Structures are given as C-alpha cells and as structure tokens.
Amino acid sequence: MSTSRTRGTVRGLPEWDRCAVMGVVNVTPDSFSDGGRWFDTTVAVKHGLHLMSEGADLVDVGGESTRPGASRVDEAEELRRVIPVVKGLASEGVTVSVDTMRARVAEQAVAAGAVLVNDVSGGLADPDMIPAVAAAEVPFVVMHWRGFSESMNSRAVYGDVVAEVIDELRQRMEAVIAGGVAPERVVIDPGLGFAKDAAHDLKLVAHLTELHALGRPLLVAASRKRFLGHVLTGPGAAAPPPARERDAATAAVSALAAQAGAWAVRVHEVRATADAVRVARAVEGAA
Numbered sequence: 097m098s099t100s101r102t103r104g105t106v107r108g109l110p111e112w113d114r115c116a117v118m119g120v121v122n123v124t125p126d127s128f129s130d131g132g133r134w135f136d137t138t139v140a141v142k143h144g145l146h147l148m149s150e151g152a153d154l155v156d157v158g159g160e161s162t163r164p165g166a167s168r169v170d171e172a173e174e175l176r177r178v179i180p181v182v183k184g185l186a187s188e189g190v191t192v193s194v195d196t197m198r199a200r201v202a203e204q205a206v207a208a209g210a211v212l213v214n215d216v217s218g219g220l221a222d223p224d225m226i227p228a229v230a231a232a233e234v235p236f237v238v239m240h241w242r243g244f245s246e247s248m249n250s251r252a253v254y255g256d257v258v259a260e261v262i263d264e265l266r267q268r269m270e271a272v273i274a275g276g277v278a279p280e281r282v283v284i285d286p287g288l289g290f291a292k293d294a295a296h297d298l299k300l301v302a303h304l305t306e307l308h309a310l311g312r313p314l315l316v317a318a319s320r321k322r323f324l325g326h327v328l329t330g331p332g333a334a335a336p337p338p339a340r341e342r343d344a345a346t347a348a349v350s351a352l353a354a355q356a357g358a359w360a361v362r363v364h365e366v367r368a369t370a371d372a373v374r375v376a377r378a379v380e381g382a383a
C-alpha cells in the first residue's frame with residue numbers, strides 16, 4: 097500500500113497528496129502514440145491547457161519522438177518545436193516539464209519556464225546534460241535507458257529484468273548525483289518500452305514497489321505503449337488496437353502504479369487517469 101512516505105517529494109516541485117498526473121504534449125510529426133496532432137505551437141499550447149483542465153498536475157513537452165526505430169531530430173528543430181510551447185504554457189501558470197536528451201534544449205526550456213527536465217537517457221545521450229541540470233538547479237528524471245531508439249529493441253535482453261533495471265538505475269543515479277544534481281531533485285523511471293519487450297514491461301509493473309529501494313520518487317509512463325497493445329490483443333485478432341485505443345488500459349496501469357506508491361504517472365489522455373489516481377488516494381485514505 098502506498099503512503100506519502102513511499103511516494104516522496106521532489107525539491108523544487110509542488111507537493112501533491114496523491115500520485116501526480118503528468119500530461120504529455122508531443123510537438124512531433126511522428127510520435128507513435130499521438131503522432132502529428134499537436135505539431136503546431138498554438139495547437140500544442142491549447143492541448144496542454146486542455147490537459148490541465150482535465151486534471152493534469154503538470155505537462156511534459158517533448159519535441160523528439162522516441163518510438164522504437166525513430167531517427168533523431170536535429171537540435172535546432174527540437175528547439176524550434178519545444179521552446180515556444182514551454183513558454184506559452186509556463187506563462188499560463190502551468191508546471192512544465194521538458195522531455196529532451198539535449199542539454200541545450202534543457203537549458204533553454206528552463207529559461208523559458210520549465211521546472212523539470214525529463215531525459216529518457218538519464219543523462220547518457222549528451223555529456224553536457226548533467227552539468228546543465230546541476231547548474232540550473234532543477235529536478236531531473238533519470239529513466240532506465242540502454243541506447244537510442246534505432247537500436248533499443250535489440251538491447252531488450254535480461255536475466256532478471258527487475259534486478260537489472262534497479263541496478264542500472266542505481267548506477268545512473270550515482271553518476272547524476274556525482275555530477276552535481278542534488279539527490280532531493282532526482283526522480284527515477286523504469287523506462288517502460290525502452291529496450292524492453294511486453295513481458296519485461298509487465299514484470300516491471302508487477303514489481304514497481306521494489307523500485308522504492310532506490311529511495312527516490314518514481315515516475316511511471318505506460319501510456320499507450322506496445323505492451324498494452326499486446327495485453328489487449330484478443331485471441332485470433334489480426335493486430336493490437338492502435339495506440340489511441342489504449343487509454344482505458346493506461347488508466348488501469350495508473351491505478352496500479354498509484355497503489356504501488358508511484359510519485360507520478362505520465363499519460364497522453366488525462367481524464368481517466370486523473371480519476372484513477374483519485375480513487376487510489378481515497379482507497380489509501382480508507383485503509
């Protein structure tokens with residue numbers, strides 16, 4: 097059962113009395129889950145505000161698709177996509193996180209009002225990232241990552257996925273803290289779908305409480321991912337349901353994650369998850 101103690105707090109961010117909801121705005125033409133829909137700045141800002149009105153606590157803005165097989169976008173283009181959206185949302189009072197593997201993008205997003213850096217590579221993709229986050233004195237999401245999208249499926253090889261993800265996250269946390277990021281600002285994330293197959297993702301969701309051994313708040317991002325498509329594929333079905341038909345399944349994982357003491361869940365469709373984390377909080381209060 098989760099408590100505010102296992103959920104933890106992150107220095108520099110508001111304190112929520114339940115699992116927080118991070119809404120996703122992907123300013124990309126090719127994200128696997130909502131590809132192209134929020135590619136225009138005005139539309140993206142509007143979408144972020146809509147997610148807040150549906151119950152999001154913060155909004156994660158990204159300009160580079162990390163879907164399996166995706167190739168990288170260049171830095172100038174990523175900046176062009178992300179910065180005006182961060183600025184627009186922050187100026188409306190939204191708590192904004194920036195989803196980037198690049199130090200320059202993180203720095204400029206923080207200057208534009210972002211208060212959290214979410215790096216799916218945990219600081220591995222850009223050697224300037226850790227010093228940049230340390231200097232900016234903002235919270236940092238350290239996700240479990242084994243390599244860029246082009247090659248990550250071939251890295252999905254584990255003896256014991258839970259133990260190895262915890263070990264590798266611990267090493268990244270140590271590197272990030274040694275690089276000057278305050279431990280109180282670190283958030284950890286098992287990186288569902290990143291160098292993991294459906295069975296690995298399910299095993300991690302089943303063992304989320306073990307990640308509390310790392311002693312830092314836990315972010316869980318299951319939204320619309322392949323493993324949910326896999327779970328939802330009925331016997332004899334030709335193909336898994338498309339990403340946008342995985343929101344009810346996503347909300348189910350949100351409830352499970354909240355009950356396991358997650359600090360936040362990252363989702364594309366906020367409404368159902370906002371309800372799920374509130375139910376989890378009410379159940380926790382009744383225990």
Ligand code: PMM
Pocket residue numbers: 120122127128129130158162163195214215216237239285287288315316317318319362
């Ligand atoms: N997954 C995606 C993008 N950013 N950030 C974190 N911290 N954890 C994740 O699992 C994660 C992420 C995948 O792409 P999407 O935006 O289309 O879901």
